[in-house]
Amino acid sequence: MSLLADAFTVICVVAGVGFFAAGTAGLLRFPDTGSRLHALTKADHLGLGLIVLGLLPRAEALGGAFRLLAIWALVLLASAATGPLLARVAQRRDPSA
Amino acid sequence: MIVDLALVAGILALALGVLAARQAFAAVAFFIAYGLLLALAWARLGLLDVALTEAAIGAGLSGVLLLAAARRLASAPAPEDPPSGRVTRGLIGAGCTILACALGTAVLLLPEPPPGLAAEVAANQAATALGNPVASVLMAFRGLDTLLESAVLVLAVICTVALAPDDGWAGPPGAPQPLADGPLALLARLLPPLGIVVAAHIFWIGVDAPGGKFQAAAILAAMWLLPWMAGLVPAPPVGARALRVTVAAGPALFIAVGLLGAIVTGAFLAWPPGFEKPLILLVEVALTLSIAAALALLVMGPRT
Amino acid sequence: MTAGIYGLLGAALTGLGLYGVLVRTEPLLRILAFNLLGGGVFLVLGAIAQRGAGAGFAADPVPQAIILTGIVVAFAATTIAVALVLRLAARKDGA
Amino acid sequence: MSSLLGVAAFAVLLTLVLGLLRVLRGPAAADRIAAAQLLGTAGIAALLLWGAAADSATHADLALTLAVLAPFATIAMVRKDPGA
Numbered sequence: 001m002s003l004l005a006d007a008f009t010v011i012c013v014v015a016g017v018g019f020f021a022a023g024t025a026g027l028l029r030f031p032d033t034g035s036r037l038h039a040l041t042k043a044d045h046l047g048l049g050l051i052v053l054g055l056l057p058r059a060e061a062l063g064g065a066f067r068l069l070a071i072w073a074l075v076l077l078a079s080a081a082t083g084p085l086l087a088r089v090a091q092r093r094d095p096s097a
Numbered sequence: 098m099i100v101d102l103a104l105v106a107g108i109l110a111l112a113l114g115v116l117a118a119r120q121a122f123a124a125v126a127f128f129i130a131y132g133l134l135l136a137l138a139w140a141r142l143g144l145l146d147v148a149l150t151e152a153a154i155g156a157g158l159s160g161v162l163l164l165a166a167a168r169r170l171a172s173a174p175a176p177e178d179p180p181s182g183r184v185t186r187g188l189i190g191a192g193c194t195i196l197a198c199a200l201g202t203a204v205l206l207l208p209e210p211p212p213g214l215a216a217e218v219a220a221n222q223a224a225t226a227l228g229n230p231v232a233s234v235l236m237a238f239r240g241l242d243t244l245l246e247s248a249v250l251v252l253a254v255i256c257t258v259a260l261a262p263d264d265g266w267a268g269p270p271g272a273p274q275p276l277a278d279g280p281l282a283l284l285a286r287l288l289p290p291l292g293i294v295v296a297a298h299i300f301w302i303g304v305d306a307p308g309g310k311f312q313a314a315a316i317l318a319a320m321w322l323l324p325w326m327a328g329l330v331p332a333p334p335v336g337a338r339a340l341r342v343t344v345a346a347g348p349a350l351f352i353a354v355g356l357l358g359a360i361v362t363g364a365f366l367a368w369p370p371g372f373e374k375p376l377i378l379l380v381e382v383a384l385t386l387s388i389a390a391a392l393a394l395l396v397m398g399p400r401t
Numbered sequence: 402m403t404a405g406i407y408g409l410l411g412a413a414l415t416g417l418g419l420y421g422v423l424v425r426t427e428p429l430l431r432i433l434a435f436n437l438l439g440g441g442v443f444l445v446l447g448a449i450a451q452r453g454a455g456a457g458f459a460a461d462p463v464p465q466a467i468i469l470t471g472i473v474v475a476f477a478a479t480t481i482a483v484a485l486v487l488r489l490a491a492r493k494d495g496a
Numbered sequence: 497m498s499s500l501l502g503v504a505a506f507a508v509l510l511t512l513v514l515g516l517l518r519v520l521r522g523p524a525a526a527d528r529i530a531a532a533q534l535l536g537t538a539g540i541a542a543l544l545l546w547g548a549a550a551d552s553a554t555h556a557d558l559a560l561t562l563a564v565l566a567p568f569a570t571i572a573m574v575r576k577d578p579g580a
Contacts, residue, residue: 010500013545017507020538024511027518027534033526036518040534051504051541055548067556068544071563074291075537078567081284082533085574090526100506101403105410107513112414112437114520116421121429126528128433129569130519130535135440136562137509137539140546142407142451143459145554147443147468149561154476155440156536157565163433164572166483170429175490177426189423197416200441204408204448213453213461230462231469239466246470253477260484262491281574284567292564299557307554311473312561319565326571388473395480398487 005057012054019047033090041083048075101141108134121167128163132156145307146231149299153315154392161322162396169272226374228305235309236377240366244355247348247384250391254344258335261399269332271397276328285327292320300385310381314388321393332397340390347387351380404451411444428486432479439475443468498549505545512538529573536566 026039052072059065111131118124132155139148181189218230218238225233235243258270277285296316303309324330333340354376358367368376414437421434446464453461515538518531540559547555 013501013504016541017504017511020508020511020541023534024515024538027515027531033524033530036527037530040530044534044537048537048541051508051544055544058548060551060553064553064556067560070291070295071540071544071556071559074288074560074563075540075566077284077287078563078570079533079537081280082567082570082574084280086526086530086570089574090524098403100509101406103506103509103513105406107516108410109413110516110520112417115430115433115437116417116425118430121427122525123522123528124430124433126519126525126532128436129529130516130532131437131440133532133535133539133562134512135444136558137542138407138410138444139447140543140555140558142403142447143454144447144450144465144468145459145552145558146465147447147472148558150469150472152558152561153565154472156562157568159436159476159479160569161572162480162483163429164569166429166487169487170490173490175428175486177428180426181424186424190420193416193420193423196419197412200412200415200445201409204412204445205405207449207452211449211452213450214463215453215458215461218462219458230458231465234462234466235469239463242467242470246474249474250477253481256481257484260481260488262488281571284571288564288567295560295564299561302557306557308557311469316561316564319568323568323571392476395477398480398484 009054009057012050016047016050016054019043019050023047034087037083037087037090041079045076045079048072101138104134104138104141108138121170122164125160125163125167129156129160132159146229146309146312149307149309149312150315153312153319157319158315158322158392158396161319161326162398165272165398224373225368225377227377229303229307229309231307232303232309236381237368237373240351240355243384244348244351244366247351247387250388250395251344251348254391254394257395257399259399261335267334267336268400269334270394270400271325271332272400273331274326274328277326281327282329285324285329288323289320292316292323296320300381303381304378310385310388314385315392317385317389318392318396321389322396325397335394340394343390344387344394347380347384350383354380404448407444407451408448411441411446411448414438414441414444417441428489429483432482432486435482436475436479439471443471446471498551501545501549505542505549508538508542508545512542525573529570533566533570536562540566 023039023043027036030036030039049072052068056065111127114127115124136148136152139151222233225237227233296313299308300313325332355366359365361369418434418438418441422431425431446468450460450464512535515531515534519528522528540562543555543559
């Protein structure tokens, strides 16, 4: 059981780190602000979600698991709200994009 | 070890970026990222109380304050001093290099084991009935520092309000905020309840683990600022009695309890034995609310 | 050793911050440089706190408490400085 | 297991430091602030991984604080001046 949980943790964390790497690569390599925002919000928050998911079996109690989920929910909420705002600013400054 | 070197390299790059930036906006963006990395550095050093404070104040409130200032200065720049000449700059550079090298040498040449007060704190911590040694230092062993610090915040609020021009005096603090729509208005309605719960959590664990009143107060201040920034609620006028009482109540209660200690035990700010924990918690709650109100007013700034 | 690295970083930031305060001419950038200087001083103090770990603590709690106080006071000073700069800018406009 | 989590934390931190390049290069202010926000999320992930590796609940509290305050810099940047 614990071996299974550990394997789950490893797979999720490795996948999460992969998404972080992909997000950063997109942030560095994509040509314009709009697509960079896309790389950021998608890959980044999926990456954090996978890491939170992977760490859930290791949370010491219900409180710890709840805190992990709360962190993810807060980041999702923040990025859902700020993403459109940032995109609007980027469009205003750079009408060609 | 490699982790620390990567963090240090990042922090140095951002610090150089702040110094070399051409536009104020870019410099402030670097400074915000610098605050975030600094919080991670404090966590790596194992100073988690400091890391929490830096995360709340350095990466959170400072960003709001400085970005708003950069935006307002972009349309109406403040007067600048004439730039110093090349020789002067060289001399300043040399002096600063010498200072940095001397400090670095001092850090490397610290005696082994370095002098510290950890043993004294450990020996006397039980008397404060708090599990977090930093909280013991803040509230008991160096209580006067904490009292004076909250007084500094009150003074800073008075200064900031006094800087408002005559027609802005006694109005609400800060520039009026445009009404938000869509996502920001939603966030400003959803986040504050969650944030207040988080602040209460951070305050409560601060009794026995890293956390505590400054960190909780910074989060509370941010939660008050958010609906204001979204234009959902106006800031209350500075003259509002409730606001003034809130800002002053924490330090006043701290002084009152300190005087009580002077009467009961004969020393100012000494906690009466047997009542340490409830009294400390009472003062901490009052201080948290006062610091939160003061921080929010400071970030809003004077009405101009 | 970790403490040493961050202590050296603190020393470097102190020098950089002081240079920025003295050399940059834009008021807002001076305020930022002053905060870099403060961060450097706090890091040096933090490195000392970490070296002074003992009695079961991860770091000496007394310097930690002083850094906490310092961060809050530095923030208060920054807000006053920013308010002063904004007031100066507004005054120059009106005059 | 905890050493593996430490390695994962290091990998996330590495992407964070690489992401700094975008903060430093810009070019638009939106790029810088967006990259700074990504750094915040990466910092949260690194803290969670460190906390799990060291069995420290405080790291998660630190991540929680960062998560609550994450949107503020972005909001402060995108707010228009009421007059403009």
